Amino acid sequence: SPVIVWLRRDLRLSDQAAIAAAAAKGPVIPVYVLDDETAKHRAMGGASRWWLHHSLASLDADLRQKGSRLMLRKGRCEDVLAALAEEVGADEVHALHHYEPWWRNAEKAVAGKVRLCLHDGNYLAPPGSVRTGSGAPYKIYTPFWRALEKQMPPPEPRPCLQTIAAPQTWPASDDLQDWKLLPTAPDWAGGMRNFWEPGEQGAQMRLRDFADKASRYKEERDFPSIKATSFLSPHLHFGEISPAQVWHAVGKAGGSVATFLGEVGWRDCAQNVIVQFPDYGAVPARDTFDAFPWRTGEAARADLRAWQQGRTGYPIVDAGMRQLWHTGWMHNRVRMIAASFLIKHLLIDWREGEQWFWDTLVDADYASNAVNWQWTAGSGVDSNMFVRIMAPLSQSEKFDAAVYIREWVPELADLPDGEIHDPSPVCRPESYPDRLIEHRDARERALAAWEKTKA
Ligand code: FAD
Secondary structure (H helix, E strand, C coil), rough: CCEEEECCCCCCCCCCCHHHHHHCCEEEEEEEECCCCHHHHCCHHHHHHHHHHHHHHHHHHHHHHCCCCCCECCCCCCHHHHHHHHCCCCCEEEEEEECCCHHHHHHHHHHHEEEEEECCCCCCCCCCCECCCCCCCCCCHHHHHHHHCCCCCCCCCCCCCCCCCCCCCCCCCCCHHHCCCCCCCCCCHHHHHCCCCCCHHHHHHHHHHHHHHHHHHHHHHCCCCCCCCCCCCCEEEEEECCHHHHHHHHHCCCCCCCHHHHHHHHHHHHHHHHHHHHCCCCCCCCCCHHHHHCCCCHHHHHHHHHHCCCCCCCCHHHHHHHHHHHHCCHHHHHHHHHHHHHHCCCCCCCCHHHHHHHHHCCCCHHHHHHHHHHHHHCCCCCCCCCCCCCHHHHHHCHHHHHHHHHHHHHHHHHCCCHHHHCCCCCCCCCCCCCCCHHHHHHHHHHHCCCHHHHC
């Protein structure tokens, strides 16, 4: 009888343990279930839906080359999979483990209705499995990474199957176009189409590009004007490439790649945190933040909108926010600066920023997003301190963001290097906004707010 493969954020054919296990047993029916009910308010945001559409189209094309195809169904996972299993006479559903709280609930519900076989492979090690000497999971990155590194390298990735046996007849599938995952009017995805190629081939291309420059990563990764990082985050998020594939390919690139592999380890660490704290995307890990006097009301909402639109009057922040809007991605150093600016300069609750990123990032990832926002706010288990307030202007100079700013804030493109990070009123074009708040005032206000939480 046929075997169902339930695909989620693991949209690849190579190094895919669920497909390999199913194919060893019989004809395979790969299915993607669009299930917004289970995820509720964590249903995918706009940029992720755009990515998903193209990734599913690409996976279907790849499957067809192997004699298979991708089934699309909509509804609650457990209902859809149980009905499909009955319809095709399948006894088993294979899938990779996922750790977002809603996926863990869904796995329980599915397992209540059909035989569900879960496999590893989306992380360097199964989240929650790396433990201290006393058997507890880690909360903090550095000791976590030290322990995980000892278990590395991950197993060699398995090659792609030559063919995937098809059932005698295919069950009915939805039409991808009918899912309406793409924007219509306005079509905001032009910049994304130019920059990304969702799917397994796009992921392999990024990996090859990166292997050539991996040895310079450590020195260059913090400079947003240099395209020094891998751009693998959306591909890793959607599982179009496995971290084991990344590890083995980059490891062979030579040079010092430890810093890069350590960043891939952050991705594992974030999952390890949400396994322990499933509400991490909504609940600060430190109680002191329950009483934090976040700004709310009309003026704060106007500031939030200015931040979202890249009109804060701080060129580095604005460049980042516009890069995000156009491409669905932002350089990591600039994510840190822009997030810190929202939280500490504007005193707006980090959850507002987390939600904006959730909607606009093509790599929006529940664990990585929540962990990085809580880290920036100083509310997390691993935290940076709230009182360490990043100065956007000196960050911009230190990490030489001039080229980056000229690319994303075109109204400042003609300013000389000496003016670009912090345009003086004489040089600043009229179309560029005044600063929402001066750095020194923002710093004082933030420190005063922090003092109140201790009262
Ligand atoms: P590279 O530098 O090439 O790193 C390789 C891979 O390591 C990345 O693809 C990613 O999978 C992983 N990685 C790198 N840095 C981190 C990190 N700090 N935390 C977790 N994983 C990391 N990353 C996401 O994938 N999804 C998110 O939703 C997300 N939200 C973020 C929110 C904030 C406020 C901040 C400061 C960072 C966030 N990051 C998030 C982490 C990081 O910015 C991106 O992973 C990185 O910029 C992706 O670019 P890259 O693939 O070129 O990274």
